[in-house]
Amino acid sequence: MSRRTFRGGALAGIALLLFALTSELYHITDVVGVGVSTTYILVAAGTVLAATVVARLLRPRAAFVLTLLILLGGFAAYFFSLPAGQRAVFSLDRVLADVVALLTGLSVLRLAQADVWALAATPAPVFFTWYLALRRRYVAAATVGGATLGLLVLTGDAGPLTTLAGVVGVAGAVALGTLEARGGVSAQLDTFAIVVAAMIIASASLSVVPGGAAQPLLPDTNTPTSEQNLVQSNDQVNIEGSIRLSPKVRFSVESAEPRYWRTGVYDRYTGSGWVRSESDTRAYDGRLESGPGDRRELTQRVTARTQLESLPAAADPVELRGSPANDALVTEQGTLRVGGSLRENESYTVVSELPQYTPEQLRRSGDDYPNDVSGRYLQLPDSTSDRLRERTANVTEGEENAYDKAVAIEEHLESTKEYSLTVEEPSGDVADTFLFEMEAGYCTYYASTMAVMLRSEGIPARMVTGYTPGQRVSQNEWVVRGLNAHAWVEVYFPEVGWVQFDPTPSSPRQSAEDVRLESARQSNESGVDTGNSSTGEWTPTPTDTPAETDANTTTTSTSADIDGPQAQQSGANASVPGGAVSGLGENQTFSPTTNTSGGTGEGDSGDGLPSRESIGVGLAALVGLAAGARRTGVSTRAYRSVWVRVQGRRQTPERDTERAFERLEYLLSRQYRPRRPGETPRRYLRSLSRLGLDERALSVGEAYERARYGSGVSRDEADSAIETVDALVRRSTPVLGRFRS
Known part of the structure; x- marks a missing residue:
């Protein structure tokens, strides 16, 4: 076999590495930028062309100096793209803190102007990697390109397939480059093919970086729970395939009424999940600002029944009391976090201000959105499909305002999709796949799709995670379990603020939770009940005198007020499908969970064609077997x-x-x-x-x-x-x- 063949193979390995690197950076520009992805393609292609020309003209030392200048120029452009307020607080300590954060898992998608960062970060490593490869310095080229891709692995932005492609590219470039230099033979090429195939198969079942964001390609029997998927994700939620229920009690809430207990808000849709952009959090230092419009207070006392990493509270929290307030953190979206962790039986009190509105008020709210709301909560990837936009337009046809459009989308998803906890993880855009190719899904699929559809109509929306009210054990107390972890949607209305909508069907979800809880009790699993929660849902004694209500108050005076699809709601929000209490299904236990009962919607069970990942691993195995067969005769x-x-x-x-x-x-x-x-x-x-x-x-x-x-x-x-x-x-x-x- 000629040296030219090995040289071509080594260059192909570097090209594969650069493709893996640039495809991930391109994805960032696609998610964040508006039309920036096309610019990125031109920048990457121009950089490769420039390196090809320069490789014939400059020696490595001069090329290295040029690379440093390109790097400094790129990040100077990124610095001046930041808002003036962020440039004002620029310091060396801040830069070092950001570098450490990136190396320890901070997604690039959470950075301000992440699209500009991707554009700035591309030319230098791509230029020097391709230059070194053309100069036959394959190990150095693989080191530069591999280190850059490794950074994206550490940040969690590099997916398993592109990471694996980069690893194979590095191995191919180094191995074939060595064979070119020393005069390889076909038998050595067979050995190389066997090793690469083994790497691919091993990487299919093991994370590339232990503890990193890369996930195995092949199915994992230890599917995540709903909490791991949602509540414990903190700054990023990736849409998983099948997930399972955790019946263990997490906390109890003393409150005058049931609410959704919010823990996280996500603004940036990536196509495969959600990210909370901009990592700034601040220490809680007193009363927080609430949204616009009329508000009323609701006080909740939350007691942890196990160690908690979040501070669940009804939206919008404005005051925190108790020892957790000493080190609590506040995100830019106004959610509360534990500075350390909330110990078992530790309590805190939180005061929330609930928005007050009527459907007519929401219909009249208009579309005069604040700049910070429209700038952040209308973002969609450039690759969002036309068919999704067209379907949304058909669903909302005839509706003249944001409220009626939101209701139409909510009802469309509830009526056209089944609820299932056993689904195959989508390989493409989650919202597009769920809307057109999946028969069923759970809450993150419903919430993501509704938020994307709303944004495609120019309506600010975001995905929210937390817990549904849980099991009512007394007139003013609810027990919340891991299986109550849930995701829903909030839509912004001028002069009102964020209003809750929940497109996930409640009855089949409740059925799965009930079966799982009953199974756990029969199996005597620990931590499933606390106090009197084992006796079932609390029911008040009926009275002949109906409860009096106030026009600006939402109350729950009987179990019928929160149980069943015909829940009787009173007050200003009573008739609002997406209102503060509306959408609460039977027994108020909602979650995205794996269908362990097998009785909550058949949906997409993954019995169709194998995924692209499985096909790729299978092909790699065939190549390895073929090379091994040839090598051994x-x-x-x-x-x-x-x-x-x-x-x-x-x-x-x-x-x-x-x-x-x-x-x-x-x-x-x-x-x-x-x-x-x-x-x-x-x-x-x-x-x-x-x-x-x-x-x-x-x-x-x-x-x-x-x-x-x-x-x-x-x-x-x-x-x-x-x-x-x-x-x-x-x-x-x-x-x-x-x-x-």
Whole structure:
């Protein structure tokens, strides 16, 4: 095998590495930028072209200096793209803190102007990596490109497939580059193919970086719980495939009414999940600001029943009391976080201000959105499909305001999709896939799709995570379990603020939770109940006097107020499908969970075609097996075993006779010895006659001589030679198996 072939393979490895690197950075520009993804393609392609030209002109030292200048220029452009307020607080300590954060898991998607960061970060490593590869410095090229891709692995932005492609590219460039320098042979190429295939298969079931964001390609039997998927994700939520329920009690809430207990708000949709952009959090230092419009206070006392990492509270929290307030953190979206962790049986009190509105008020709210709301909560990836936008327009056709459009989308998803907890993880855009290709899903699918559809109509929306109210155990107390983890949507209305909508069907979700909880109780699992929660849902004593209500208050005076699809709601929000209490299903226990009961919607169970990841791993395994078979001679022996038994398609008598003799010669080489160089067919067969060669073989040799060197043979003579060899092969088959090629 020529050195040129190995050089081409080494360059192909570097090209694969650069493709993996740039595809992840391109994804960032696609998610964040508006039209920036096209610019990114031009920048990346121009950089490769420039490196190709410069590789012929500059020595490595000069190219290194040029790379540093490109890097400094790129990040100078990023710095000046930041808002003036952020540039004002720029310092070396802040830069170092950001670098450490990136190296320890801060997603690039959470950075301000992440699209500009991706554009700034591309030219320098791409230029120097391709320059070094063209100069035949493959190890150095792989080091530069691999280190840059490694940064994206550490930040969690590099997916498993691109990470694996980068690893294979590095291995290919180094190995084939070494073979080029030392003069490789085809056997070494087989060994390389075997090693790469083994790497791919191993990476399919193991994370590339332990503890990092990369996930196995092959199914994992330890599917995440709803809490791991949502509440414990903190700054990023990736849409998973199947997930499971955790029936353990997490906390209890004393409150005058049930609410959704919010823990996280996410603004940036990535196509595969959600990110809370901009990582700034501040220490809680007193009363927080609430949203616009009329508000009323709701006080909640939350007691942890296990260690908690978040501070669940009804939206919007404005005041925190108790020891957790000493080190609590506040995100830019106004959610509360624990500075350390909330210990078991530790309590805190939180005061929330609930928005007050009527459907008519929401219809009249208009679309005069604040700049910070429209700038952040209308973002969609550039790759968002036209068919999603068209479907949304059809669903909302005839609706003239944001409220009625939100209700239409909410009802469309509830009525057209089934609820299932066992689904295959989408390989493309989650909202698009769920809307057009999936029959069922759980809350993150519903919430993501509704938020994306709203944004496509120019309506600010965001995904919110937390817990549903839980099990009511007394008039003013609720027990909340892990299976109550949930995701829903908040929509912004001017002069009102963020209003809650929940497109996930409640009844099938509740059925799955009830079955899981009952199973846990029957199995005597620990931590499933606390206090009197094992006695079932609390029901107040009926009275003949109906509860009095106030126009600006939402109250819950009987179990019927929160149980069942016909929940009786009072107050200003009573008729609002997306209002503060509306959407609460039976028993108020909502969560995205794995269908362990098997009775909550069949949906997409993953029984269709295998995923692209599985196909890729399968192809890698086939390549590795083929290379191994070739390296060990198994493939040659298998081919020869078939070849010697089958004459093949008939051609001319002469060619058929020659083919028959070739088969005979191979057979004899296995039984006796190969024909020596310069030894004629006649001398070869006569020498074997003294060793017991079947006399019929001599007639085949004679026919071969006439066909090859004489006047030719007839069709009957050719057929006779073929039949003779077939008979000798059949008789010698047991012997053939003992010989190795």
